[in-house]
Amino acid sequence: MSTAMQPETAARPDEPRNPPVAESRSLSTWLERHRSGLLGFAGIVVVLVIWQVSTGTGLADPSFSSNPLRIAKAEADLFRTGEIYPYLKASGLEMLWGLLIIIIAGIPIGLIRGRSRVLHDLTEPWVNILYSTPYVIVIPILIFWSGIGNTSRIVVIVWAGILPLVINVTTGVRNLDRDYIRVATVFCTPRLTFLRSVALPATLPYILAGVRLAIGRALVGAIVAELFLGNNGLGYYVQNSTTNSNIDGAMAGVVIIAVVALLLNWGVRLIERRFTHWAEAQ
Structure with a gap:
């Protein structure tokens, strides 16, 4: 008795195999990769919805x-009329100069302080005192010394932001891998070359973490300085709007400050992922 063979149906080369499974895996991979950001966005949306419903x-x-819809309208009016641009420019220039000074001065100070035990012990009490002392308390003294101009505001920004960077860089240098130090010692590496070619790359994760902290504290310092010392800037705009009972405009200014802070931190996080991925693998 012969058994009839059932012919196998050949798959067409242009016919996709299991497309729903592939799409499902791709979607789950995308969701897993962006899980943190999506949850954060969802948390913001929930709060805004509750806020809007409450009002x-x-x-x-x-x-x-105020409420989210009124704040959104105030934001649109601020940018449509251009009213907010002078305040943004003033705060942006102050932050730019302040962060440049913080980074240019803070990283070398932290590197040198971390490598010199004598210098570290000499400056440790002062670092702790300055870091623990609220910078708001010296604002009257700054007004007495240099008035209420840009110089005083930049001093407050630098004071607020430089110490976290110095402390982080110092910690990174003091926690260097001993093998790096031994190899540099064997090859009689000059001190400046060691700081530039060994300590600086090895402490990059600490440096970028310090920059993130410095940006947050510097932005707070800038807003506080504008509240007390300025006649311009986002901090002054929020204070002036509140004084004039323009709550929608004041909250719109607060939202702009929050967005600026998020963008700055996001930028530093991108740099961390690009240049310090090797630290996560260790």
Whole structure:
């Protein structure tokens, strides 16, 4: 008895195999990769929805708390009329000069301080005192010394931001791998060459973490300085809007400050992922 063979159906070369499975895996991979960002975005949306519903149902008075829709309208008006641009420019220039001074001075100070035990012990009490002392308390002294101009505001920004960077870089240098130090010692590496070619690359994760902390504290310092010392800038705009009972405009200014902070931190995180991925693998 012969058994009939069932012919196998050949798959067409242009016919995709299991497309739903491939798409599902691709989607799950994308969701897993962006899980943190999506959850953060969802958290922001939930808070905004609760805020809007609270003002819409009368649980909160929008005259005192505003709401997301009114803030969005105020944001659009600020950028449409150009009213916010001078304040953004003033704060941006102060932050630019302050961060340049912080980075240019803070990294070398941290490297040298981390390599010299004598210098570290001599400066440790002063670093702790200056880091623990609120910089707001010296603002009256700065006004007495240099008035309420840009110089005083930049001094406050530098004071607020440079110490976290110095402390982080110092910690990174003091925790260097002993093998690096032994190899440099064997080859009689000059001190400056060691700092530039060994200590600086090895402490890059500490440096970028310090830069992130410095940016946050410097932005706070800039806003505080504008509240007390300025007649321009985002901090002054928020204070002036609150004084004039323009709560929507004040909250719009706060949102702009928050967005600037997020963008700055996002930029530093991108640099960390690009240049310090080797540290995560260790």
